[in-house]
Amino acid sequence: MTGRFPVLRRALWTLFEDSGFSMAGAVAFSFTLSLFPFCIFLGALAGTIGGRDLAAYAIAQLFNAVPDPVATALAPEVERVMGRSQFGLLTLGAAIALLFATSAIESLRAALNVAYRVKESRPYVLCILQSAMFVFATAAGMLVVAWGVIVGPAIAASSASPTVHWLLNHGLFSVSTRYAIVLVVTTAQLFAYHIWLAAGRRSIWEVWPGVLLSVVLWLLVAQLYSRWLVFSDYSRFYAGLTQLLTALIFFQVTAVIVILGAEFNRALANARQTYAN
Numbered sequence: 001m002t003g004r005f006p007v008l009r010r011a012l013w014t015l016f017e018d019s020g021f022s023m024a025g026a027v028a029f030s031f032t033l034s035l036f037p038f039c040i041f042l043g044a045l046a047g048t049i050g051g052r053d054l055a056a057y058a059i060a061q062l063f064n065a066v067p068d069p070v071a072t073a074l075a076p077e078v079e080r081v082m083g084r085s086q087f088g089l090l091t092l093g094a095a096i097a098l099l100f101a102t103s104a105i106e107s108l109r110a111a112l113n114v115a116y117r118v119k120e121s122r123p124y125v126l127c128i129l130q131s132a133m134f135v136f137a138t139a140a141g142m143l144v145v146a147w148g149v150i151v152g153p154a155i156a157a158s159s160a161s162p163t164v165h166w167l168l169n170h171g172l173f174s175v176s177t178r179y180a181i182v183l184v185v186t187t188a189q190l191f192a193y194h195i196w197l198a199a200g201r202r203s204i205w206e207v208w209p210g211v212l213l214s215v216v217l218w219l220l221v222a223q224l225y226s227r228w229l230v231f232s233d234y235s236r237f238y239a240g241l242t243q244l245l246t247a248l249i250f251f252q253v254t255a256v257i258v259i260l261g262a263e264f265n266r267a268l269a270n271a272r273q274t275y276a277n
Helices: 006-019 020-049 052-064 066-082 092-115 124-158 162-171 175-197 204-231 236-274
Strands: none
Touching: 006 020, 006 092, 006 236, 020 066, 020 092, 020 124, 020 236, 052 066, 066 204, 066 236, 092 175, 092 236, 124 175, 175 204, 175 236, 204 236
16 A cells, blocks of 8 residues: 555645645634634533533633643633623623634634635535534533533542542543543544535545544644743744744644645545555
8 A cells, every 4th residue: 555654745745735834824813813702602601501610620621732831821811801701601792702713613624625625515604503513512522521520529529439539539530531531532623623624525534544643743743842932932033922922833833733634634545546546
């Protein structure tokens, strides 16, 4: 079968041909703008289910998935916005927040469509509704994890069973398990983006190589970026905007990695077709 490395080289070249780096910049910008509306919607959903404490923990889990300097830059601003927002889930404010939060999903849809060389044929309203469902599913998934982590220790503290204590404090809800859950949820989201968000039809078998590539590269880049920021002083270039630009750069690199996964899948599909012929 066709080797993976020549296909990866081809994917990197087509990433440049398709203006993938520019598209990634648009995705990163949209994601940054959507982050605060998403957190407001997350707070509204959490307020309906379990109160502001649940929302605070869910947002903390959100920032666990990014390098510490990025979390340090964004977390205080998100907390400030959350402290001033009093939206109920069924209010106009929460609906507007949900609508604005879909812009990042729509930008990613456009980037993936370019990478797969497909055109969107679904009605625009349907696309917006689908993006809203992605936002809602992401928020709900985060709250499920957060609910378990908050309620779990409380159950363990009130239970006399050693087994329950171990499962809740060290097994099901240990730190390593929570990070594993974040990784699993992220992987599932990537599958959903490639299969359902992008136009056209693709199976799990067709998209898993790009998803795996994106996950591995993202884990590697997150570690390298954290270490790089220890030695690099971006304040010389961005002055007072350093923290915001640090986060924006990381989001752009993340978007490049996701788009590269789609380019890799398309390059593999072309290689299989050439090999079959």
